[in-house]
Amino acid sequence: MLYIVGPLLAAALAAAHSPSLALAATAVLGLAGTTVVATAPPSRQWAPAPRSPGDTPAQRLHSSGLVLLFVSLAGIGFAIGSLNVWAVAMAEAHGKDMLSGLLPAAFSTGSFLGGLLYGRRTWPGSASRQLLLGAGAFLAGWLPLLALPGPYGATAAVVVPGAFLTIMVASAYVTTDTLTPAGRTSEAYAWLILSIGVGQAAGTALAGRLAGHPLASAALPAAGAAFAVAVLLLARPRLSRCGNGTHRRLRPTRCART
Known part of the structure; x- marks a missing residue:
């Protein structure tokens, strides 16, 4: 909901007043939200579980499957x-x-709509398979932009790849969980988010350089999605060794790290 309301609010403030006001409002809202989260009872009361004397050190986080998964998410x-x-x-x-x-x-x-539909039921196949299928549909959804549609056509077109974003992210989290040794899950999730953020920064930078070229600018989202699909296809043998990745009702079994 934030990613629906936020862009509209920023654009409205920039159009009605100035981009400076929109930027200032973004900073104030971000600070307020961070303060609320940091001071909320769950945040203040949380503490790591104490480690008993017999606990063994957590295994290394690194695995080729995880690395390739995170690289694909950069796309x-x-x-x-x-x-x-x-x-x-x-x-x-x-x-x-x-x-x-x-x-x-x-x-x-x-x-938002794709996430609601995805979360309503248990889907067949492993999370890694759902991730690959979602990435393929995500790529296909960007291709209509290459026809350089007008404002109304473009607005309708971007809904389609958006419908598969939550599916991919949810599947990526489940796949990450199955590939991660016990005790390192939070760290692995942090790397997942970081991978998406690094890709987002790179996409923003390159798109800014090509903003004056309509076809190249419209093709960049598809290029990022194609990169993700290519890496996931390369990683498929390593990811498919995991057990069922159903995201509801059943906790996925951890698979051997490769």
Whole structure:
């Protein structure tokens, strides 16, 4: 919901007042949200479980399957980062300031709806298989942008790849859990988020350089998604060794690290 309302609010403030006000509002809201989370009872009361004398040290986190998974997620982040800059370029090209927030909000709306549908039932196959299928659909969803649609067509088009974003992220978390030794899960999740963030930064940087070239700018999200699919295909033998990755009702079994 934040990723739906946030872009619209930022675009509205920038259009009605100034980009400086939108940036300041973003900083204030971010600080307020961080303060609420940091001071909430679950945050203040949490403490790591004490380690008993007989506990063995946690295994190393590194595995080739995890590394390839995180590299693939950088491609997903690249697509998201380039989308945000492409939205600004579309707004400038068509003289519609709200497009800079409307396009990311439409993408996030698709993610919200896709997540609701995905979470309603248990899907067959392992989480790694669902991740690969989701990445393929994510890639296919970006291809209509290569036709350089207008504002309305572009808004409708970005809903489709957005619908598969939550599916991929949820599957990536389950797959990460199955590949991670006991006691290192939080660290592995941090690397997962970092991988997406690094890709997002790279996509934003490159999209900014190519913002003046409509076709290249529109093709960048698909390029990031294609990279993710290619890496996941390479990683498939290592990821498919894991057991069932059903995300509801059954906890996935941990698989041997490779």
